[in-house]
Structure formats: C-alpha cells, structure tokens
Amino acid sequence: GKTFFARWLEERARREGFATTEVQISETETPLHRLETVYRRAMERLTVANSAPGALHDIIERWFFRLEQDVLSGQMAPTSQAATHIDPEDDAAVEAAVEALMEHRLAAVSRRSPQFAATLRAWHHAQTQGDRAQAQALMAWLAGQPNVSAQVKRAAGLKGDIDHFGALSALQGLLAVLRDSGLGGLVLVLDEVETLQRVRSDAREKSLNALRQLIDEVDGGRFPGLFILITGTPAFYDGPQGVQRLAPLAQRLHTDFSGDPRWDNPRAVQLRLTGMTQPRLQEVGLRIRDLFAEGSSARERVSARCDDRVVRRLADALVGQFGGQARVAPRLFLKKLVTDILDRIELFEDFDPLQHYQPTVGTHEMTAEERRAAQSVDDIELDL
Numbered sequence: 001g002k003t004f005f006a007r008w009l010e011e012r013a014r015r016e017g018f019a020t021t022e023v024q025i026s027e028t029e030t031p032l033h034r035l036e037t038v039y040r041r042a043m044e045r046l047t048v049a050n051s052a053p054g055a056l057h058d059i060i061e062r063w064f065f066r067l068e069q070d071v072l073s074g075q076m077a078p079t080s081q082a083a084t085h086i087d088p089e090d091d092a093a094v095e096a097a098v099e100a101l102m103e104h105r106l107a108a109v110s111r112r113s114p115q116f117a118a119t120l121r122a123w124h125h126a127q128t129q130g131d132r133a134q135a136q137a138l139m140a141w142l143a144g145q146p147n148v149s150a151q152v153k154r155a156a157g158l159k160g161d162i163d164h165f166g167a168l169s170a171l172q173g174l175l176a177v178l179r180d181s182g183l184g185g186l187v188l189v190l191d192e193v194e195t196l197q198r199v200r201s202d203a204r205e206k207s208l209n210a211l212r213q214l215i216d217e218v219d220g221g222r223f224p225g226l227f228i229l230i231t232g233t234p235a236f237y238d239g240p241q242g243v244q245r246l247a248p249l250a251q252r253l254h255t256d257f258s259g260d261p262r263w264d265n266p267r268a269v270q271l272r273l274t275g276m277t278q279p280r281l282q283e284v285g286l287r288i289r290d291l292f293a294e295g296s297s298a299r300e301r302v303s304a305r306c307d308d309r310v311v312r313r314l315a316d317a318l319v320g321q322f323g324g325q326a327r328v329a330p331r332l333f334l335k336k337l338v339t340d341i342l343d344r345i346e347l348f349e350d351f352d353p354l355q356h357y358q359p360t361v362g363t364h365e366m367t368a369e370e371r372r373a374a375q376s377v378d379d380i381e382l383d384l
Contacts, residue, residue, distance in 0.1 A: 001273045002231040006189045009229060013187040014049045018227075019059065019178055021046045022189040027199045032190070033206035039167035040144035042188060056143050056174075063181045064098070064124060067105065071097040095128065109176045115158055115166065116142070116173030122156035144170070168217070175225045185225025194236035208246040215252055237270065275327040278319050284330070285311040285337055292342045298349075305345045310353045314341070317359035322373040332361060332370065 010020040021042040025032050030041050045053045071094060102124065110117040119142050126134040137152040144162045153159070162170050178186055196207050211230070218226055236242035243250045255270035264272060289311060293302040314337060318329040336359065344351045351357075363371055 001275065002233075003191055005273060006191055006229055006231055010047070010187060010189060013184075013227075014047065016184060017049070017182070018184045018187050019046060019048045019055070020187040020189070022191055025190055025192050025195055027195055027203070031199070031203060031207065032193065032196060033203055033210050035164045035167040035210060036144060036162050038190075039162060039170060043143035048183065057139055059174075059177065059181060059183075060120065060123065060139070060142075063177050064102075066181055067098050067101050068094065071101055099124075105180055109173045112176060113169040113173030115162075116170050118157050120177075122158075142170070168222075171226070172223060175223055179225055185227065187227045187229065189229045189231070191231045193230050194232040194242065197236060197239065197241040204241070204245065208243065208249055212246060212249040212252065215249070234272075276330055278315060278326045281319065281326050281329060281333060282308075282312055282315045285315060285333065288334060288337060289342065292338065292346075296342075296346050298346045301349070302342060302345050305352055306341055310341065311337070313354075314359050318361065321361050322370065325373045328370055328373040331367075332365060 006022065010022065013020050022045050023030055023038050023041045025038075030037050032038060043054075043056050046055050046059070047053050048055050048059065051058055102121070106117045106120060109120070119138050123135055123138040123142070126132075126138060134152060134155070137148050138156060141148040141153065141156075141158065141161070144167065146161050148161070175186060178184075193211075196204050199207070214228065217223060218228060232242070237253060238244065243253055253269055255265075255268045257264070257270075257272055261272065261274045286308065289302070289306050293299045293306075296302050315329070315333060318333045318336070319326045322328045340359075341353045341357060344357075345353070361374070363374070366374060
C-alpha cells in the first residue's frame with residue numbers, strides 16, 4: 001500500500017499545480033548516499049499535469065514561454081532599459097528583451113546554482129541558433145545524465161558532471177524555475193527506502209546521514225517549494241538496522257503510535273498505513289463495481305447482478321481463505337471481482353453470480369506470501 005498511497009498523493013499534487021517525481025531507492029541503481037544518481041532518476045520521472053514522465057524539457061520550455069509572455073505584456077525586469085512595450089512582430093526586439101528578462105530572472109537561480117543557470121543560457125542560445133544536437137546534450141546534462149561530451153560542456157562553460165553536491169544545487173535551480181513557471185513546487189517521493197537495511201554498513205550510514213541532511217536543509221528553508229515523502233516499513237523506522245542506527249535522524253522522525261490509530265495526527269512527521277480490513281475490502285469492491293458499471297455497455301445489468309451481497313460474499317470467501325488476514329486478499333479479490341464476475345455479467349445476459357459462481361482459489365494462483373497465509377496447521381508436515 002505504500003507505493004499506491006505515494007502515487008495517489010502524486011496525482012493529487014499534480015492536480016494542485018505541482019510537479020512530482022518518484023525515485024525507487026535501490027542498492028545497485030539508486031543508492032541514497034549518491035545524490036547525483038537520485039537526482040538523475042528524479043529527473044527521468046519528473047512529471048507535471050498532462051505530461052509523460054521526463055517532463056524537464058517541457059518545464060524549461062514553459063519557463064521560457066512565460067518569459068516571452070511577460071516581455072510582450074510589458075512585465076520587464078526593473079533594471080532593464082528596454083522599452084516596456086515590444087512589437088510582437090519584431091523578432092529581434094522580442095529576443096533581446098527575452099534575453100534581458102532571462103538574465104534578471106536567472107540572477108536568483110545563479111545565486112543557488114551557477115552551473116544550472118549557465119546551462120539554461122547555453123540551451124536557450126542553442127535553441128535560437130537551431131542547434132538541436134547542442135540543445136539536447138545540454139538538456140541531458142541538466143537532467144544529470146553522464147557522458148555528455150566535453151566539447152558541449154566547454155561551449156557552455158560547464159565543468160564535469162552533476163555530482164553529489166551539485167545535485168542539491170541543481171535541485172535548488174529547478175525549484176526556482178518551477179516557481180517562476182507558475183507551478184507550486186515539487187513533490188519528491190523516495191520509495192522503498194527500507195532497502196537501506198540490506199546494504200553494507202558503510203553505505204547504510206552514509207545514506208542515513210544523507211537523509212538527515214536533506215531533512216535538515218528542507219526544514220532550514222534551502223529548498224522552498226520542495227515536499228518530500230519517504231516510504232518505508234515499520235522495521236526501517238523502528239528496527240536496529242534502519243533509522244535507529246542514526247540517533248539524530250531517529251529523533252527527527254520519531255512519532256508515537258502507541259494509541260488508537262483513529263487518533264493518529266495527520267500533521268505528524270510519520271503517517272502509518274493501517275492496512276486493509278474486511279469492511280474496507282468490501283468498500284473497495286463496491287467502488288470498483290461502480291466504476292466498471294459506468295463504463296459498461298450493460299450498466300444496469302452490472303449494477304443489479306453484482307449487488308452488495310455478491311461483493312460481500314466474495315470478500316468473505318477470500319479473507320476466509322487467508323485465515324482472516326484481509327491485508328493479503330486485495331490482489332486476488334480484485335482480480336476475481338473483475339474477471340470472474342463483472343466481465344461475465346457484461347458478456348453473458350443470463351449470468352448470475354449468486355447462482356453460477358462459487359469463489360475458489362487455487363494454490364497456483366497465489367504468491368508465496370498468499371500461500372503462507374492460506375496454509376493451515378494441518379498442512380504443516382512434522383518430522384516425528
């Protein structure tokens with residue numbers, strides 16, 4: 001449920017005018033202590049409303065488009081000596097005014113990330129000159145991609161690639177561009193952080209310290225407009241191989257979950273997902289039924305034949321199959337609800353699930369976790 005919740009939150013943030021990105025923390029591909037790798041993955045998954053992942057290019061173009069709109073509407077930089085009203089037909093005048101306003105806006109970016117600002121200048125110049133290869137290479141460098149040619153970097157006045165510390169500076173530059181583009185900020189999801197428990201001790205210590213540094217700098221105001229969601233298992237937050245290994249981090253993330261989950265504070269630094277229950281499983285089933293019916297050519301039949309009794313019977317059968325553990329049941333419950341019941345009602349006019357369907361689950365359908373939950377004491381072989 002952690003990843004599902006995180007993606008639901010991302011979708012909600014995009015509707016509210018934020019950019020979002022998600023990074024799956026991995027020991028080999030995206031180790032948390034190498035922030036340059038985390039930044040690169042974040043840029044690959046960067047998304048805004050109505051865009052596919054990898055929206056950095058769209059965001060930069062949107063930023064320059066707003067510059068041009070501001071120029072044409074007379075919102076010039078206060079220090080600019082150019083005329084406040086530009087003839088839209090005068091391409092040279094518009095370009096000169098955009099350059100002047102760009103420099104004014106980039107002043108704030110330059111203070112936080114000089115190389116980020118320099119790349120934007122070089123990218124804009126390459127675009128206006130029609131040098132697509134140069135522009136694409138510069139955009140790749142801006143996204144944290146390695147192996148950009150030395151010639152491209154020399155032409156833009158860049159040194160090396162975005163490293164561990166450069167990633168934080170580049171993130172500051174991106175946040176300034178997002179704000180200036182009319183976006184609310186950036187929601188960054190660090191998913192599967194519990195994998196840190198399985199890495200070498202030195203890498204784990206560096207990763208936990210990087211997490212502590214990031215939290216402190218967000219709290220200190222270095223990244224205005226950045227919201228970070230970290231997902232992890234209870235063992236990661238409370239166990240000996242996770243957050244508890246770094247006392248300062250453990251203190252920052254500590255949340256008291258000793259009481260009734262109903263009174264959990266949604267403003268606390270940690271939120272716990274209490275897991276699926278049987279009533280919730282039935283509620284999900286009813287919502288899926290309603291969504292299916294809305295898009296079905298047999299809407300009335302689907303709603304009538306798959307009534308609350310059918311959904312309740314299926315939920316009871318699946319939860320009972322797994323020894324009352326509702327948290328294990330959702331995958332097979334939803335699969336059977338759609339393929340075994342809803343599809344058949346839509347396809348066959350005389351199919352009635354109360355008469356023609358009996359919920360069953362075979363071991364070949366189950367994952368390893370589901371098989372363990374379904375196993376009874378009678379199935380356990382004892383060596384006597």
